[in-house]
Amino acid sequence: MTQIRSATRADTGTILRFVRELAAFEREPDAVEATEATLGEALFGDAPAAEAVIADGPQGPVGFAVFFHNFSTWTGKRGVYLEDLYVTPExxxxxxxxxxxxxxxxxxxxxxxxxxxxxxxxWNADAIAVYRKLGAVGMEDWTIQRLTGDALVRLAGR
Structure with a gap:
């Protein structure tokens, strides 16, 4: 039986391993820049940027999720944004x-x-099918926009 618990700083190495495995699954194996130090500070430092939970199976950790709060001006309330969810292949x-x-x-x-x-x-049809069974609705009129690297620096005027 799987138990879900809040992650602790001692889980940082496991979380980083899962992040790397997720990146490989998502066809971006070289994209992970996080280190144990940066991830530990981001999740468990003085001003955490996100939270994490661990799924423990009989033999130890088998998955994780990292999430943080966002905000909707339309509802006037916070939301939970799931950044990453990963379950080991086995x-x-x-x-x-x-x-x-x-x-x-x-x-x-x-x-x-x-x-x-x-x-x-x-392209992750298996995950999408699970999400639809749970009642999640795809936001098909919305696309994600992202600025990184030089483009981010240019927009900031720096």
């Missing part, structure tokens, strides 16, 4: 991903959030 199909999502939905309810949102790669 634990897939056993309800671990669903347990992580249900846990985060509970956090959203407990904290009075109006929404629980995340992004999914358009």
């Amino acid at each position: 634990a897939r199909g056993q309800g671990v991903g669903g347990a992580l999502l249900a846990h985060l939905a509970g956090i959203a309810i407990d904290r009075g959030c109006a929404r629980f949102e995340w992004s999914v790669l358009d």
Whole structure:
């Protein structure tokens, strides 16, 4: 049986390993720049940028989720934004991903959030099918926009 718990600083190495495995799954194996130090500070430092939960199976950690609060001016309330969710290949199909999502939905309810949102790669049909079964609706009129690197510096005028 899977148990979901809040991550601690001692989980930082496991979280980073899962992030790297997720990046490989998402066809970006060299994109991870985070280190244990930067990830530990971001999740467990004096001003955490995000939170994480760990899914523990009988043999140890089998998945994780990293999330943070966003805000909707339309509802006037916070939301939960799921940044990453990952389940190890050997634990897939056993309800671990669903347990992580249900846990985060509970956090959203407990904290009075109006929404629980995340992004999914358009080629990940298996994940999309699971999300639709849960009742998630794709925001098909919206696209994600991102500034990084030189473009971000240029826009900032620096």
